[in-house]
Amino acid sequence: MNPVLVKDLHYAFGDHVAVDGVDLSLEPGEVFGLLGPNGAGKTTTLRVVTTLLPAPPDTVLVEGLDVVRSRRRVRRLLGYVPQQLSADGTLTGRENVALFARLFDVPRRGRAEAVDAVLDAMGLSESADRTASTYSGGMVRRLELAQALVSAPRVLVLDEPTVGLDPVARSGVWDRIHEVRRANGMTVLVTTHAMEEAELHCDRVALMHRGRLRAEGTPAELTAAIGPDATLENVFRHHTGDTLEAGGMRDVRAARRTARRVG
Amino acid sequence: MSVLPAAPPAASAERSSPTGEIALLLRRVGAMCLVELQKLRHDRTELVTRTVQPALWLVVFGTTFSRLHAIPTGGTPYLDFLAPGILAQSALFIAIFYGIQVIWERDAGVLAKLLVTPTPRVALVASKAFAAGIRALVQALVVVVIALLLGVGMTANPLKLLGAAVVVVLGSAFFCCLSITLAGVVLSRDRLMGIGQAITMPLFFASNALYPVDVMPGWLQVINHVNPLSYEVEALRGLLVGTPARLGLCFGVLVIAAAVMITVASALLPRLAR
Ligand SMILES: Nc1ncnc2c1ncn2[C@@H]1O[C@H](COP(=O)(O)OP(=O)(O)O)[C@@H](O)[C@H]1O
Ligand SMILES: [Mg+2]
Numbered sequence: 001m002n003p004v005l006v007k008d009l010h011y012a013f014g015d016h017v018a019v020d021g022v023d024l025s026l027e028p029g030e031v032f033g034l035l036g037p038n039g040a041g042k043t044t045t046l047r048v049v050t051t052l053l054p055a056p057p058d059t060v061l062v063e064g065l066d067v068v069r070s071r072r073r074v075r076r077l078l079g080y081v082p083q084q085l086s087a088d089g090t091l092t093g094r095e096n097v098a099l100f101a102r103l104f105d106v107p108r109r110g111r112a113e114a115v116d117a118v119l120d121a122m123g124l125s126e127s128a129d130r131t132a133s134t135y136s137g138g139m140v141r142r143l144e145l146a147q148a149l150v151s152a153p154r155v156l157v158l159d160e161p162t163v164g165l166d167p168v169a170r171s172g173v174w175d176r177i178h179e180v181r182r183a184n185g186m187t188v189l190v191t192t193h194a195m196e197e198a199e200l201h202c203d204r205v206a207l208m209h210r211g212r213l214r215a216e217g218t219p220a221e222l223t224a225a226i227g228p229d230a231t232l233e234n235v236f237r238h239h240t241g242d243t244l245e246a247g248g249m250r251d252v253r254a255a256r257r258t259a260r261r262v263g
Numbered sequence: 264m265s266v267l268p269a270a271p272p273a274a275s276a277e278r279s280s281p282t283g284e285i286a287l288l289l290r291r292v293g294a295m296c297l298v299e300l301q302k303l304r305h306d307r308t309e310l311v312t313r314t315v316q317p318a319l320w321l322v323v324f325g326t327t328f329s330r331l332h333a334i335p336t337g338g339t340p341y342l343d344f345l346a347p348g349i350l351a352q353s354a355l356f357i358a359i360f361y362g363i364q365v366i367w368e369r370d371a372g373v374l375a376k377l378l379v380t381p382t383p384r385v386a387l388v389a390s391k392a393f394a395a396g397i398r399a400l401v402q403a404l405v406v407v408v409i410a411l412l413l414g415v416g417m418t419a420n421p422l423k424l425l426g427a428a429v430v431v432v433l434g435s436a437f438f439c440c441l442s443i444t445l446a447g448v449v450l451s452r453d454r455l456m457g458i459g460q461a462i463t464m465p466l467f468f469a470s471n472a473l474y475p476v477d478v479m480p481g482w483l484q485v486i487n488h489v490n491p492l493s494y495e496v497e498a499l500r501g502l503l504v505g506t507p508a509r510l511g512l513c514f515g516v517l518v519i520a521a522a523v524m525i526t527v528a529s530a531l532l533p534r535l536a537r
Contacts, residue, residue: 050379052536072381080379086372090302102294103380105287131305147376 003028003155003187004049005061011044011053018044020211026155031181031188033202035195035232037242041211042191043083046159049189050080063154076104079148079186083159085140087147089133093124096132097146104151114150122146122176138169142176149180156181158190162197174201195232199223207236214239291382295390303397310398314405317353321346321409334474339506346410346417347499348472351434351492353406354399355466358435359459361391362442366452369535378536385529388443392525395439396432403431407503417503426510427502433517434495440524447531472496491520 006024010017019041026032034042047053048060051071060067062074087096097115106114119128122142127135132143141161148156156177162170178201181188192198198205199219206216215222215235223230226238237243303310321342328334329341336344368374377387411417418424442459449455467473469483470492476484487493494513501508 047375047536050375052375052378052533075379075381078379080376082372082375084370084372086376088298088302088373090305091298092301092305095298095301099294099298100380102297103291103377103382105290105381144376 001028001064002026002061003063004032004189006045006049007059009045009048009055009059011041011048011055017211019048022208022211022213024206024213026187026189027204028187029181029185030203031177031190031201033198033205034189034191034208035193035198035205035236036191036208037193039210040193040208042208043159045208046080046157046189046191050078050157051075076151077154079151079153079156081141081144081148081156081158081161083163085137085144085164087132087135087140087143089131092129092131093119093135093143093146094128096143097150100147101150106151118146118150121149121180123172136169138165138172141165141169141173145173145176145180152184152186154186156186156188158188160191160193162192162194170197177201195236199232205232207232207239209236209240209242287381288383288386291386292389292393295382295386296393299390299394300397303394310401313353313357313398314402316356317349317402317406318409320349320352321406321413325349326413335478336475337506339504340415342410342413343415343504344475344500344506345473346406346415347503348470348496350403350406350431350499350503351470351495352467352472353402354395354431354435354495355438355463355492357398357402358395358438359442359463361395361439362444362446362455363452363459365391365443365532365535366446366450366455370452374532375536378533383529384532385525388440388525388529388532391443392436392439392521393432395435399431399435400428403428415504418505423502427499430495430498430502430513430517433514433521434491436521437491437517437524440521440528443528444524444531447528447534450535466490466492470496491516 002025004024004026006022009019009022011019022041022045024032024034024045034045036042044053048055049062049067051067051074055068057066057068063077065074065077067074087093091099094115097119098111101111101115116125116128119125122145124139124142124146127139132140135143145161158177161177162173165173174197177188180186190202202219204216204218205222206213207222208214219232222235223232226235233243325342325345328345332341334341334344365374368377378384407417442455445458446455449458469486470490471487472492476487476493479487494516497508498510498513498517500506501510501513
């Protein structure tokens, strides 16, 4: 069974089409990267997968469950880290994680141990009793991973997990993701607009541009098809005629306009 | 790494019986209320600074107007009359701020993360209502102490004090959920701030908090009839300083108003995450 299955997904905000016919089928245990510039529709796709945005029945399935009809059961299977740094700064690291343990019914017996274990796995044991407002960006991201992992999700959904982090913090985050995945076999669906990172850390990637997928495969397959020394950056340009930056700028402006109109 | 919890089976048991559903709801409300308490514990200075305003109302406005004898309170000293009104007002000012907090949580991604847990929306809203109630009770305590220092004759009957606490929590729950509802309608912090400011003062002045209903012009009396703040003040006055009050009616109005508002706010909450 595919941990995540998306069939011809369309999503529009008013008359602005954000996702325009996306198909995804993830394999158990893989790290699948959704790559594209700002405004490509990555976050919107993830928000449908995570039940935050509505989808027509039978277009999006998580572990075989429809995200619309079995919303609650799907949520039980997911760990989600949104794009913003979203740990609660007024709570300690431990309180942040314990909340999610309770919200996912981690049994009272062994709950404290589960919280400790996941904090330890994310390298946060030392700072667990400080309020999260004192954490660095990389620590907050690892805390959010701890929150998402304490329920032992089948599918971990990460939206730009390393954006805004320095290189050391980035590799810290990725190392933890790989360790946990090796240990418990969960599937990871991750978005990024950093092509080098995708090349390094994803088993398979899909390139997304203006709401559509333009190419899909392992990073090695995709780059080999373009040329001997090609990077995913070259692959992206080849399939979209666009650079990440160019795509990014235009869509950021569009997003600002939208924000003004909507906000 | 082996100590990390193992993944649950794909179709892990989802309780769908009505009792299971209620048990889940109660567990979630409990979990969310617990973090609200933890937040308050880390945020004690705010709890204190927020008591300055009600203190000023009582000490400055209250004592001055007592001397003027301008407001006919039917024999009750004006400070006694005013103290329950200020108590209700401070609860209102705290509660109306929760919609802004929810929008802030939306902008920070906190709300989205909570919405992707197996938690009924009503539990998220109910915990905010609870937190507003707890904050209001802390303030209420301060107001009561100041009032006692100023010589207000307050009841010492524990049942009446408990009743007053329930009234404060119900009123806070209503205004907190009203604020979350408005947040779910306007969706932006700036607009909500504007609306919050535009409605709190009218709610306050179109209530019996500062003066009795009889002295109001007719149109204001009409507004006063549909203003839950007035029922809150009437109940508090009856319980704390012993003025005549329709306690059954007041409790009824507050319970129904709070229940309706929690339901409406829960229905609008997912709009914020779109
Ligand atoms: N809440 C929203 N309302 C209106 N338009 C939106 C909203 N969220 C995203 N969009 C628009 O949808 C498009 C895709 O956005 P998004 O999925 O966030 O892209 P990405 O995550 O790839 O940067 C963008 O053009 C963006 O402006
Ligand atoms: Mg995004």
